[in-house]
Amino acid sequence: MSTHINVLDMAREQLAVAANILDLDKGLHNVLAQPMRQLIVHFPVVLDNGEVQVFEGCRVQHNAARGPTKGGLRYHPDVDVDETTALAMWMTWKCAVVNIPYGGAKGSVKVDIKKLSKRELEKLTRRFVTEISSMIGERSDIPAPDIGTNSQVMAWVMDTMSMQKGHTVPGAVTGKPIELGGSEGRTEATGRGVVVVLEEAVRVLNMNLANARIIVQGFGNVGSTAAKLVEEAGGTVVGISDAVGGIYNPKGLPVHDLFNRYSGRDGGIREFKDAEKVTNMELLEMPCDILIPAAIAAQVTKENADKVKARLIVEGANGPCTPDADHIFSDKGVLVVPDILANAGGVIVSYFEWVQDLQNFFWEENEVNIKLTKIMRSSFSAVESAMMTHKTDMRTAALVIGVKRVADATIRRGIFP
Numbered sequence: 209m210s211t212h213i214n215v216l217d218m219a220r221e222q223l224a225v226a227a228n229i230l231d232l233d234k235g236l237h238n239v240l241a242q243p244m245r246q247l248i249v250h251f252p253v254v255l256d257n258g259e260v261q262v263f264e265g266c267r268v269q270h271n272a273a274r275g276p277t278k279g280g281l282r283y284h285p286d287v288d289v290d291e292t293t294a295l296a297m298w299m300t301w302k303c304a305v306v307n308i309p310y311g312g313a314k315g316s317v318k319v320d321i322k323k324l325s326k327r328e329l330e331k332l333t334r335r336f337v338t339e340i341s342s343m344i345g346e347r348s349d350i351p352a353p354d355i356g357t358n359s360q361v362m363a364w365v366m367d368t369m370s371m372q373k374g375h376t377v378p379g380a381v382t383g384k385p386i387e388l389g390g391s392e393g394r395t396e397a398t399g400r401g402v403v404v405v406l407e408e409a410v411r412v413l414n415m416n417l418a419n420a421r422i423i424v425q426g427f428g429n430v431g432s433t434a435a436k437l438v439e440e441a442g443g444t445v446v447g448i449s450d451a452v453g454g455i456y457n458p459k460g461l462p463v464h465d466l467f468n469r470y471s472g473r474d475g476g477i478r479e480f481k482d483a484e485k486v487t488n489m490e491l492l493e494m495p496c497d498i499l500i501p502a503a504i505a506a507q508v509t510k511e512n513a514d515k516v517k518a519r520l521i522v523e524g525a526n527g528p529c530t531p532d533a534d535h536i537f538s539d540k541g542v543l544v545v546p547d548i549l550a551n552a553g554g555v556i557v558s559y560f561e562w563v564q565d566l567q568n569f570f571w572e573e574n575e576v577n578i579k580l581t582k583i584m585r586s587s588f589s590a591v592e593s594a595m596m597t598h599k600t601d602m603r604t605a606a607l608v609i610g611v612k613r614v615a616d617a618t619i620r621r622g623i624f625p
């Protein structure tokens with residue numbers, strides 16, 4: 209579905225709504241609607257069978273008014289420069305909403321990683337990093353994991369950049385393994401943040417998590433962590449899915465068990481017998497109280513938003529609900545906690561990782577989690593207040609806060625020269 213919807217148009221439409229509320233100057237709006245830099249690269253990799261394959265990748269920096277740019281590296285067959293630009297723009301607003309000193313960026317390579325060996329994946333990563341090395345660095349633009357990349361890939365990114373510098377640069381990338389300067393709590397940070405804001409939203413809606421049925425789309429890093437933590441918090445996960453499809457049981461699914469048995473293998477969860485097999489799209493429409501889309505963009509659209517049963521949607525993924533779907537949810541009284549708030553836990557702990565690397569002084573997991581929870585709760589509360597002030601939905605309220613902070617920084621800095 210995501211291939212039919214231009215997510216950059218979606219991101220620009222969201223920006224326009226916030227710009228209108230803020231009465232943003234037209235020139236400033238134009239600055240914020242464009243990425244400051246886009247680098248598209250085509251690079252060769254020698255495959256294990258000796259053949260040379262050319263891959264396309266890009267790195268996009270959207271805005272650096274508030275600090276170095278920050279954003280993940282996505283390896284996926286459907287990515288393109290427009291989608292990467294939208295993701296970079298959302299990173300800008302996300303960092304501003306939770307008030308950490310970064311701008312937004314994103315990188316991507318058009319590749320199906322399932323077709324690569326580990327050695328090929330390493331070579332692709334090292335060559336891609338070299339191609340975009342003029343843009344990235346610990347003081348300029350700091351990559352992190354996203355779909356299709358993980359801590360091992362970040363280790364290769366760090367090593368490649370260190371080889372080029374001639375000394376180790378742990379602060380040049382986040383989401384690294386702990387032994388290479390990664391932060392305790394980073395792997396779980398996005399899912400943990402999702403559950404912190406979910407609990408806040410449950411309180412606002414006067415719901416009871418102990419009675420809530422939850423569906424999670426996506427069983428990767430974000431989806432599986434959110435599913436496990438929401439179960440630990442007392443909720444019942446009734447449906448989950450991965451790229452192959454989903455499973456549903458109104459009585460609940462044993463999330464920890466499913467994770468231990470099937471995580472990391474698309475289609476694995478469908479081997480679980482005690483549940484109904486459903487397609488990804490069917491899963492979104494099954495009975496539940498809370499939906500956590502934690503896979504890819506543009507999953508809930510004008511085609512299916514009306515059929516979603518949840519009262520609360522917490523966006524673990526980036527851009528899972530389109531603006532059309534937002535309107536339908538707003539009319540139905542469904543609360544959508546938007547991506548730029550809900551999944552900010554990842555970049556918050558990436559920020560902690562960067563700070564720890566620059567200082568060479570590392571924190572315990574408990575300290576990381578406490579600091580993360582504090583920022584997520586205070587950001588939720590600020591967005592909730594902005595909702596009341598502007599009498600608007602939660603996405604627009606979050607955008608108003610994020611866009612305003614970036615606009616103010618841009619005005620303060622002035623336009624060079």
Ligand code: NAD
Nearest residue numbers: 355356398426427428429430450451503524525526551554
């Ligand atoms: P991941 O690669 O670990 O997992 C992605 C999951 O989505 C996998 O289970 C995959 O099978 C599933 N999936 C892929 N296509 C699907 C489809 N069409 N329908 C259902 N499931 C599908 O990725 P991740 O890191 O968990 O990222 C998930 C989402 O969260 C992405 O939108 C990403 O941008 C966003 N996000 C991730 C982080 C992070 O720290 N990892 C931070 C912020 C936002």
